[in-house]
Amino acid sequence: MQIPTFPPSLLPALQHVMRPIVRLMLRKGVTYNCFADLLKQIFVDVAESEFRLDDKSPTDSRISLLTGVHRKDVRRLRSRAGGEANELPENVSFGAHLVSVWMNNAPFCAKPGKPLPLARLASAGGEGSFDGLVAKVSKDIRARVVLDEWLRLGIVRIDDQDRVHLETMAFIPQRGFDEMAAYFRHNLHDHACAAVHNLTETAEPFFERSVHYDSLSTASVEQLREAVRAEGMQVLIAFNQLAADLENKDIPPPEARQRITIGLYFYTEPNPPAVSKPKTPGSS
Structure with a gap:
């Protein structure tokens, strides 16, 4: 019988961390069986890529020993392993770049962090228009295509003067x-x-x-x-x-080249009052 060697505090911590992930899966119809097979794949991928000895690819037996995944499953999963890309999808990374230019570069902002409303068409606003903004980042994507998608996602709005307003301080889609x-x-x-x-x-x-x-x-x-x-x-x-x-x-x-992520988050939920325990004689 294999005796676990991990710190005793680790499993309770993982159980707590996984609760909101499981909540998401249940709300979106991802079952335990579906996720369990995905989890096997992740165990095999990580063991293969990050737990090598002398930079040699580990054998199926070694991966099975490390992960607890049956050797037959290891062989099956290794044959379909495709790795994992760190990059954001192209449409998201493009959107983030476009918002960053709008937020920080003249003539699209009054000062860094203060984006201006932009004339929709280059015929009205020249290089400082929404057409000009998209052209500054990419010559291959039509501004109208970006605008229609951003209107759908709630990232921008158009006023009665046909100016495009940025509705978010970062590329954070509201509806997609x-x-x-x-x-x-x-x-x-x-x-x-x-x-x-x-x-x-x-x-x-x-x-x-x-x-x-x-x-x-x-x-x-x-x-x-x-x-x-x-x-x-x-x-x-x-x-x-x-x-x-x-x-x-x-x-x-x-x-x-290196990539970075800097984040900030806020969370709140009801905090049930602690159940008071009856005092025993001699307690304070």
Whole structure:
């Protein structure tokens, strides 16, 4: 019988972390059997790519020993392994870039972080129009196609003067599940990577901090929510501007390029009062 060697606090932590993921799966119709097969694939992929000895590809037997996945399943899953891309889908990364240019570059903003409403057509606004904005980022995509999609997603609106207004301070689609799922995948993955690194590596830890209270009123929570929305967004905009400036003047060779993610989040839920236990004689 194999005796687990992991820290006893790890499984309860994983159980707690997985609860919202399971909630999402149940709400979207993903069953245990479907996810269990996906989880087998992930165990095999990670063992194969990250747990090599002397940089040699591990055998099916070694992967089976590491993961607990049956050797027959290991062989089957390795034959269809395709790896995982870190990049956001092209339509999402393009949208994020376009919003960043609108937010931080003249003539599309009054100052960094203050996007201007843009004339829809180049015939009315020239290079400072929405047509000009899309052309600055890509000559291969028609501005009308982007505009129609962004109207659908709730990212922009058009006023009665035919000007396009940015309705969000970042590329955060309001109505497109596929686009929101892409950010869910990207952001939660990178946050988890930072946390796992801090738990398992001896190198310098990644910055990962939070503030938490458990006895606030609804009014206080709303005040904090608004503060995070306004001030937190300004912090991210400043980081975005710094990253854009650094990227423009610091061009490393392709093999030395690194990607970064900087995140900020807010969460609240009801906090049931603790059940008071009856005191026993002699307790205080």
